[in-house]
Amino acid sequence: MPVVGTNTAANSAIRFLNNNSTAASTSVSKLASGSRIVRASDDAAGLAISTKLTGDVTALKQAATNASQAASILQVADGGLARVSDVLQRMKALASQSLSGSVTDTERAYINAEFTALDAEILGIETTTTFNGDALIDGTFNENFFVGLGAAGVVNNITADLTTVNVAAVGGDVSTSGTAATAFTNVTARINTIATGRATVGALISRFETRGQQVATSIENIEAANSKLKDVDLAAEQSKLVTANVLTQAAVSALSQANQIPQTLLRVLQ
Structure with missing residues (x-):
């Protein structure tokens, strides 16, 4: 009425x-x-899940960076070991040359001078193979790197343990055929040690690179899931806007x- x-x-x-x-x-x-969730009241549960996923992505992006940095550090270590290996190969050749009966004492003295100089260079390589002030091939490097999140957000680390990678001078000389024989044996053993060290470093590099790729895949998948959860459907929302304006x-x-x-x-x- x-x-x-x-x-x-x-x-x-x-x-x-x-x-x-x-x-x-x-x-x-x-x-x-x-975003379809502008305020918490739009979708409280969705907002909570999206916030967690965003936090996970942030952490995983840092994990990917960490894995990349760890691989770079280890590549520096491998480069140092490669240089040491080259020096040792030359020292082995010198020791072999000094063992020859055709070499005179004077020539053997020249050979010994080079041998000794190269032995000192090994220590120089050891002390200069560093990353951010940390020595890498003196047997002291042992660091953890955060490389991802496990179940229930548990932190996942990989340890770059190079304590078995210890470069040191060979010592000795090749001034006589007798000392040259000892030096030859010692240099050969050191070459094998360096080869083992490079294998250790190479395995760690591969592990960090693989983990970095896995983390990148996880980031891609989580971001896709988060997008489906929070991103607005432009066509549907535009239709709602038109309807609201008409009404x-x-x-x-x-x-x-x-x-x-x-x-x-x-x-x-x-």
Whole structure:
């Protein structure tokens, strides 16, 4: 029943106008942000899950960086070991040459001078093969690297243990055929030790590179899942915006007509 004191139709129109305006504003915010969860009230559970996934991705990106850095550090170590191996190969050749009966004492002295100089160079390589101030091939490097998250967010580390990779001078000399024979044996043993050390380093490099690739795949998958969870469906949200705008305009028109009802009733009563 129409009444003059309370304009129920206008109140209803205002309520629908406010609802439609809010819906339009919400759609605009979602379209502008690209996210379907602009406020916690949009999807509280979805927001919680998305926040956790975002945190996991941040941690995994750092893990990927750590794995890459660890591989780089180990490549520096391998480079140092390769140089030492080259020096030892030359020292082995010198020891072999000194063993020859065709070499004179004078020539053997020249050979010994080079042998001794190369032995000193090994220590130089050891002390200069460093990363960020840390020696890598003196048997002291042993560091943990965060490379991912396990079940229930457990931190996953890989240890780069190079304590068995210990470069040291061979010692001795090749000034005589007798000392040359000893030096030949010692150099050969040291070459084998360095080869074992390079195998250790190479295995660690491969492990860190493999883990880095696995982490990159995890990041890709998690980001895809998070995108499905929080990213707005542009087509659907655009449709909602159009609908909300149309209903807002209809509510404005309805409100204008509702506001005229009391005046119409008054004219009827006159």
